[in-house]
Amino acid sequence: MPEPLRRAVHQLVCEAVTNCQEVLRYTEPDIARDWKRMTMTRATDASGTMDMTAMLIAAYCQHISMASHTLQNYLQVGQQEIRAHGPHEEDRAxxxxxxxEALSYEALRTPVNRTRHHPGQRQAEQAQRREED
Structure with a gap:
């Protein structure tokens, strides 16, 4: 990776990590009254910064004539649609x-809902135990 690009990528990734650290900070009970807004805002800020990082690298790849289908594959362009429509049924599960909470019979009929609900249950059980530092 050319040095100027490497430094730009490092700067953007550091910014994204800072936003991720703020997400964690706003989950602490004694820090934020407005945790919903701040955790979502900082999480999407981090995501946006990582998108900028990917686009910067993609622009360089175009600059050096990478094939467009290869670039689209590396960018995983289909995943961008995921956030655009908000939470999905499996997220609610x-x-x-x-x-x-239990899932409705209808929701349980969808395999992806079951596969997302069960880990949530395990995480809820683990949350009852004391958290390690």
């Missing part, structure tokens, strides 16, 4: 598991 995961939250239900985290909150110790």
């Amino acid at each position: 995961h939250v239900a598991g985290l909150m110790g």
